[in-house]
Amino acid sequence: MKRISSNDIARLAGVSRSTVSRVINGYTNVPPETYERVMKVIKEYHYYPQVSARALSGKSTNTIGLFWVGRSRLAMDPLTSSYFMHVVDAAAERGYLVLASFIDDLTDSANVQKVRKIYMEGRIDAGIFVGLSNTEPLVDELLEMDKIVGIFDYFHEGEDQPHRLSSNFERDSGEAVIDYLYSLGHRKIAIIDGDLSRLSCIHRHESYMRGMLKHSLPLKNQWLAYGGIVEETGYPAAKQLLENSLDDLPTAICANNDGVAFGVYRACAGLGLRIPQDISVVGMDARPEGKTASPPLTTYYYDFQRLFASLTDRVIDTIEEKPDVLQADFIPGQLLVRESTAPPRAEA
Amino acid sequence: MKRISSNDIARLAGVSRSTVSRVINGYTNVPPETYERVMKVIKEYHYYPQVSARALSGKSTNTIGLFWVGRSRLAMDPLTSSYFMHVVDAAAERGYLVLASFIDDLTDSANVQKVRKIYMEGRIDAGIFVGLSNTEPLVDELLEMDKIVGIFDYFHEGEDQPHRLSSNFERDSGEAVIDYLYSLGHRKIAIIDGDLSRLSCIHRHESYMRGMLKHSLPLKNQWLAYGGIVEETGYPAAKQLLENSLDDLPTAICANNDGVAFGVYRACAGLGLRIPQDISVVGMDARPEGKTASPPLTTYYYDFQRLFASLTDRVIDTIEEKPDVLQADFIPGQLLVRESTAPPRAEA
DNA sequence: CTGAAAGCGCTTACAG
DNA sequence: CTGAAAGCGCTTACAG
Numbered sequence: 001m002k003r004i005s006s007n008d009i010a011r012l013a014g015v016s017r018s019t020v021s022r023v024i025n026g027y028t029n030v031p032p033e034t035y036e037r038v039m040k041v042i043k044e045y046h047y048y049p050q051v052s053a054r055a056l057s058g059k060s061t062n063t064i065g066l067f068w069v070g071r072s073r074l075a076m077d078p079l080t081s082s083y084f085m086h087v088v089d090a091a092a093e094r095g096y097l098v099l100a101s102f103i104d105d106l107t108d109s110a111n112v113q114k115v116r117k118i119y120m121e122g123r124i125d126a127g128i129f130v131g132l133s134n135t136e137p138l139v140d141e142l143l144e145m146d147k148i149v150g151i152f153d154y155f156h157e158g159e160d161q162p163h164r165l166s167s168n169f170e171r172d173s174g175e176a177v178i179d180y181l182y183s184l185g186h187r188k189i190a191i192i193d194g195d196l197s198r199l200s201c202i203h204r205h206e207s208y209m210r211g212m213l214k215h216s217l218p219l220k221n222q223w224l225a226y227g228g229i230v231e232e233t234g235y236p237a238a239k240q241l242l243e244n245s246l247d248d249l250p251t252a253i254c255a256n257n258d259g260v261a262f263g264v265y266r267a268c269a270g271l272g273l274r275i276p277q278d279i280s281v282v283g284m285d286a287r288p289e290g291k292t293a294s295p296p297l298t299t300y301y302y303d304f305q306r307l308f309a310s311l312t313d314r315v316i317d318t319i320e321e322k323p324d325v326l327q328a329d330f331i332p333g334q335l336l337v338r339e340s341t342a343p344p345r346a347e348a
Numbered sequence: 349m350k351r352i353s354s355n356d357i358a359r360l361a362g363v364s365r366s367t368v369s370r371v372i373n374g375y376t377n378v379p380p381e382t383y384e385r386v387m388k389v390i391k392e393y394h395y396y397p398q399v400s401a402r403a404l405s406g407k408s409t410n411t412i413g414l415f416w417v418g419r420s421r422l423a424m425d426p427l428t429s430s431y432f433m434h435v436v437d438a439a440a441e442r443g444y445l446v447l448a449s450f451i452d453d454l455t456d457s458a459n460v461q462k463v464r465k466i467y468m469e470g471r472i473d474a475g476i477f478v479g480l481s482n483t484e485p486l487v488d489e490l491l492e493m494d495k496i497v498g499i500f501d502y503f504h505e506g507e508d509q510p511h512r513l514s515s516n517f518e519r520d521s522g523e524a525v526i527d528y529l530y531s532l533g534h535r536k537i538a539i540i541d542g543d544l545s546r547l548s549c550i551h552r553h554e555s556y557m558r559g560m561l562k563h564s565l566p567l568k569n570q571w572l573a574y575g576g577i578v579e580e581t582g583y584p585a586a587k588q589l590l591e592n593s594l595d596d597l598p599t600a601i602c603a604n605n606d607g608v609a610f611g612v613y614r615a616c617a618g619l620g621l622r623i624p625q626d627i628s629v630v631g632m633d634a635r636p637e638g639k640t641a642s643p644p645l646t647t648y649y650y651d652f653q654r655l656f657a658s659l660t661d662r663v664i665d666t667i668e669e670k671p672d673v674l675q676a677d678f679i680p681g682q683l684l685v686r687e688s689t690a691p692p693r694a695e696a
Numbered sequence: 697c698t699g700a701a702a703g704c705g706c707t708t709a710c711a712g
Numbered sequence: 713c714t715g716a717a718a719g720c721g722c723t724t725a726c727a728g
Contacts, residue, residue: 005705016715021707029713048468052409053705055400056720063447063471081429088450097466099411100448102436118445120396122721123411289637353721364699369723377697401721404704470705 004045013041024049055122064091064150064315065124067115068102069131077259079287079304083130083152086308094316099124112138119147125319126150128311133197139164150315152308153200155328162327165318167311170332171203173300177254177282178211180335185343186252186280190223190245192237192264194256201229204256204284223250227260234263242271251279251344258283258290258299261340265293276342286336296338307331352395361389372397403470412439412498412663413472415463416450417479425607427635427652431478431500434656442664447472460486467495473667474498476659481545487512498663500656501548503676510675513666515659518680519551521648525602525630526559528683533691534600534628538571538593540585540612542604549577552604552632571598575608582611590619599627599692606631606638606647609688613641624690634684644686655679 006024010017015038022030023038030038041047055061066087088098101118103111115138118124126148132139134154142149143163150165181189191208194201212219222244227237234255242249255261261283265275273279275295283290283299290297310329317325354372358365363386370378371386378386389395403409414435436446449466451459463486466472474496480487482502490497491511498513529537539556542549560567570592575585582603590597603609609631613623621627623643631638631647638645658677665673 003705006707007705017706018708018715019713022714025707031713034713046468048465048470050404050470050705052400052403052470053720054707056398056404056705056722057707058720059707061400066448077426078429081426081432084429084432084448085450088448092449097471098448100414100432100436100446101440102433117396120394122396122398122400123445354723355721365722366699366724367697370698373723379697382697398721401704402723404706404721405723406704407723 004047006047006049009038009041009045009047012045013038060125060319061123062095063097063099063124064312064319065115065118065127066098066100067127067129068100069106069129070104077287078289079258079285080130082304083308086305087128087312090309090312091316094313096125096316106132106136106138116141119145126315128152128315129154134199134202135197148315148318150311152311153198155199160327162325163318164327165311165314165325166328167307167314168328168330169200169203169302169307170330172207172210173284173333173335174204174207174209174254175211175214176335177284177300178208178215178217180337181252181254181280181282181341182211182215182217184252184280184341187217188223188248188250188252188344189217190225190241190250190253192225192227192234192241192253192255192260194227194229194260196226198229201256208254220245220248222248227256227263229257230259231262231266234260235266236263238264238267239270242267242273249273249279252282252341253279254282255284257285258287258297261297261299262289262293265297275340277345280341280344282341290338293340295340298338298341299336300333301336302331302333352393354395354397357386357389357393357395360393361386408473408667409471410443411445411447411472412660412667413463413466413475414446414448415475415477416448417454417477418452425635426637427606427633428478430652431656434653435476435660438657438660439664442661444473444664454480454484454486464489467493474663476500476663477502482547482550483545496663496666498659500659501546503547508675510673511666512675513659513662513673514676515655516676516678517548517551517650517655518678520555520558521632521681521683522552522555522557522602523559523562524683525632525648526556526563526565528685529600529602529628529630529689530559530563530565532628532689535565536571536596536598536600536692537565538573538589538598538601540573540575540582540589540601540603540608542575542577542608544574546577549604556602568593568596570596575604575611577605578607579610579614582608583614584611586612586615587618590615590621597621597627600630600689601627602630603632605633606635606645609645609647610637610641613645623688625693628689628692630689638686641688643688646686646689647684648681649684650679650681 006017006020010020023035091098106112128150130152148163153168154166155168193205196202225237225241227234253264255264261281264281268275275281283297286299286301290299314325354365354368358368371383439446454460476498478500480499487497496511501516502514503516541553544550573585573589575582601612603612609629612629616623623629631645634647634649638647662673
């Protein structure tokens with residue numbers, strides 16, 4: 001069963017290949033009658049133009065790469081896997097397909113090479129990255145080769161890079177959380193930071209600090225810790241923080257994100273601290289599991305669907321050379337009060 | 349910055365394009381010295397052959413499509429998203445990339461058309477499907493066009509279809525669950541079936557029945573129900589089953605899978621039934637959440653990584669025309685006893 | 697062992 | 713409005 005080509009269609013419709021091509025690409029200079037005739041043959045013979053041939057003669061492949069960076073993929077939770085879906089859906093909406101790769105670690109040059117190869121072989125029109133450090137050399141390398149790169153959570157103040165698009169979290173969420181805890185009466189607040197090579201973790205840290213300073217709250221060393229971005233690293237950090245503070249426990253703990261907050265839950269359970277009676281806990285990102293956790297987790301909600309749709313759309317706008325594409329988008333969020341927070345107990 | 353082509357490499361290395369091609373494709377009839385010389389230029393100029401040109405001249409694109417069928421994607425849980433990862437990883441292992449699509453519903457011909465298009469445009473060498481009914485016409489259509497299709501949970505007894513590969517669950521898990529409950533002393537067992545258009549649900553149903561018959565256990569109508577394959581549909585089914593059986597409650601409920609079992613949890617909670625004191629519950633598939641559910645869920649574990657690696661490998665073997673590829677693989681599982689099951693209470 | 701040439705299936709100026 | 717021709721960047725018989 002020989003595959004049918006544009007040549008065959010041309011012959012069957014009594015036109016030239018040029019005209020078949022014009023019909024396929026929806027060019028306007030084809031009279032309706034010719035258009036219909038060609039279209040009929042195309043349908044009848046189930047003809048599909050080969051992407052490789054189209055790509056070779058200069059058309060876009062309508063494919064974007066999705067590069068999922070970092071081992072955290074191993075703990076693929078409902079929230080992060082939703083990112084995936086949002087990108088694929090948003091791309092599909094524009095007629096683009098998504099080529100997915102999981103990249104363990106970009107400090108390994110073999111992995112960098114994998115990404116490079118996918119770009120350079122002409123498989124994709126652009127790439128979208130999740131899980132990058134905010135100073136990833138590969139990004140600059142790609143930009144220098146005139147490639148288009150979309151990044152979740154990445155921003156360099158004041159730089160103009162039309163081929164670098166990013167979607168980010170708003171920058172004031174930490175402050176909003178502190179405001180809220182303060183309004184409940186909390187004065188002794190601990191903070192567990194994330195991985196400060198990531199933009200959002202830096203912003204959260206800054207924003208928490210801003211809130212603490214605004215209310216002149218004490219920043220005790222033993223109430224500050226680094227807990228990474230997942231439960232597994234959040235737990236030991238929280239455990240140590242609490243153990244170091246047994247003489248003077250904080251009344252609330254702010255975690256870099258929900259994963260870390262779940263680690264705080266586990267550490268509190270281990271020490272017999274009840275949430276929120278003995279200590280309040282706040283996460284960030286509103287992972288679905290937080291709703292059914294016990295107690296349900298107070299957190300900060302972001303519309304990730306919107307965030308990834310914006311990123312994907314702007315990447316595609318850039319591929320299609322639309323003018324005035326917004327380089328960096330900051331998505332607002334909002335505090336989501338559930339049951340892991342309460343006023344602190346009156347001191348004995 | 350003009351992209352470099354094999355022509356340029358040929359010129360720079362003082363050979364013909366044919367030889368460059370031979371080097372790239374690792375053909376043996378190139379003397380080591382020539383090979384090195386060409387390779388050196390390739391590295392030096394960061395040359396990457398264009399896939400579209402290679403594809404057009406007959407090479408494989410080294411890409412497989414992953415078609416995620418069904419709305420259940422909306423509730424992308426950790427287990428099902430791990431399928432994704434397993435396929436991408438297994439493909440990467442063999443040097444293949446994965447083009448991902450979410451397809452809402454194959455009864456909608458527009459969606460069928462999307463799949464067809466991806467295959468026919470020459471984007472992929474083969475496709476892997478998750479979420480198909482066991483009698484999906486598209487599969488046969490694709491096979492007739494000589495396409496390669498890999499399917500999770502799909503099997504037609506006695507058919508020889510070298511281009512249709514599948515990975516499936518073992519067929520006796522239901523019986524093993526009944527044996528276990530019987531050994532605990534249960535005699536009044538309810539069963540919540542899944543979606544009987546899916547192979548695994550049929551097998552589970554059959555296998556549960558086999559176990560029930562083997563032990564001559566009563567199959568009361570009010571102890572049987574259909575609960576779909578997710579929590580949202582499992583809950584109402586379980587609720588109704590229990591409400592219909594208030595005069596004679598079962599002492600154990602077997603769910604088609606863990607999602608449905610979580611629905612049973614919710615229904616039991618609503619009726620004040622304690623698990624396992626008042627009623628035992630068994631799921632299947634060992635979703636990660638089952639471990640931390642309260643109580644931790646007794647279930648049936650399958651090695652999904654192995655299941656999807658096997659599927660992906662056999663699909664690639666078929667692309668590469670390896671001989672004697674196993675068409676259908678049945679992956680064994682094992683009972684995972686946790687705390688949602690206990691002996692039934694002695695009747696008053 | 698290696699090169700010249702044909703061919704893969706499209707698109708796109710260029711002419712008319 | 714439309715066709716003939718060139719070109720995209722590879723691979724692969726075919727000769728030698």
